[in-house]
Amino acid sequence: MNNRQFAPTERLTARSRSALYWALADAVVVAKRQIRQIPRVPDELITAMLQPIIIVLLFRYLFGGAINVPGTSYINYLMAGAFVQSAVFASANTGVGVANDLKRGLIDRFRSLPMAPSAVLTGRIFADLLRNIFVILVTWAIGLLVGFQPAGTFLAWIAASALVLLVSLVFSWLSALVGLLIPSPEAVAQAGIIWLLPFIFASSAFVPVSTMPSWLRAFSEHQPVSLMMDAVRGLLLNQPASSALWQALVWCGGMLLVLIPLDMWVYGRRTAR
């Protein structure tokens, strides 16, 4: 043990930079923390990757024969739903992570530091976005393996992937809000997904909405997740879906506009327990 004194000596926080600089720099630090943890809890990434694989295989081979879609093969129809669905489920991890930080008191510590308050959420969500890129690539791979044949241009496929990533961003912010509001990480893992199920399944993901009873169809046709899927499908299969595309973009933009400030506001007043 040494006897060096720990003096509150120099003002170590010397570097004066703009608030924006720190908001970005701190977010990068938090994102690095998150990314470093990925290989340390491999089951989380593996689950996120298994999700699209199972869904694609299951629907392609189990239900695929029984479902007819006009104008294209079932796997071609299915992929847009698989992309959006796995992005949404992968995003549910954001909330579990936030709830864990809250429970462990880490959020308390972060909030007592002179760091940019926004960075705890933006950094984590940025890292989750990187991980979701990986999930999207896995979805592409499994789709192509079982006979997915996208139409149109390479640029349109990139645009479709970018839209899926945008959807995952929206749902990460939503999930973070759930994580901030529900105290137990276990409950967040459950609740974060359960209420999404109607949006995922009562949608155009697996069967065309035209096959549904009219009361369900009214919901399925217009709910945002369906619109997002339709927009992605339009881009992947080179179908004209411009109205779905802009509606999906408006939904994403609108939800971000509401969710980001709301998340920040709630973050600013949550403490452990």
Place this chain on the structure above:
Amino acid sequence: MTKVPAILAEGVCKSYGKTHALAGLDLVVEAGSVLGALGPNGAGKTTAVRILTTLLKPDSGRVEVAGLDVVTQAAAVRERIGLAGQYAAVDELLTGYENLTLFRQLSHLSRGVAKRRARDLLERFDLVEAAGRLVKTYSGGMRRRLDLAASLILAPSILFLDEPTTGLDLRGRLTMWALIQDLARSGTTIFLTTQYLEEADHLAQQIVVIDEGRVIATGTADALKAQVGGERLELTLAPGSALDVAVEALGPYRSGEVQVDTAKRHLGVPVTHGAEHLAAIVRDLDAAQITLTDLALRRPTLDDVFLTLTGHTATEAKEVAETEERQPATRRSQ
């Protein structure tokens, strides 16, 4: 010019629904001093720390840290404080060293100085060997030590420690005490909460006793102990030794009424400077042919302080608080 106190709280209230966690807390801590906040479970210590460290907003009252308002100037306050909360707040999935790096970077500290500091802290807290391991493999005490190291990395001018030694073994506790004393010597203002009078006594110049969200007593450890009545000598006599003879022999040393328990052959004697007189007391009892089976000099505990100040013990306090919640009219006054 009057000196700005490091910590100032005036009439701070905070309620959770019907629970009044703080009910008009008043505090002043001079810059460079150590304040020990003593109180039983549920007294409001953690709530006070959270408000002082900008984590919670008070319902009412004025709170200033380093002369800055904790609500309106929270960001500036955070640059001047360090916090080790009641429960270790470290990242399980990072190594010890990575944790310190994370908190250093998020505190915007310059690299060179802070890196050296991180190494020093790991050494001091005996974590050098464990520093490369994931925290999830640490024991509870190791986590606690890492947590304290993390709160010191900023070299804050005002440090908040919420029950810093709860859960530490003897060695960890002594390390922590030495560190707190070092920090205090070098001018850090320290606000520390504890459930042990002994700890507050050892570390703090000024002690406040908190109960039911209010400061019920304040002063130096000696002043509080004087209120409680100093030490007690507890004796148990062997069969055959006369109790009244023993009481007689103890006459010159007692500072209050001697309590006699005939059935247990037990004597409770309030004394002052008991340790100095212990040898003489034993000699006198020996001369009076008294044989002892047990002899103890007991220093006042938190329970004694509470008993004296509030009329109920620390462990009872919680239940009393809850009963009063339902029957507001029955509040005991001291």
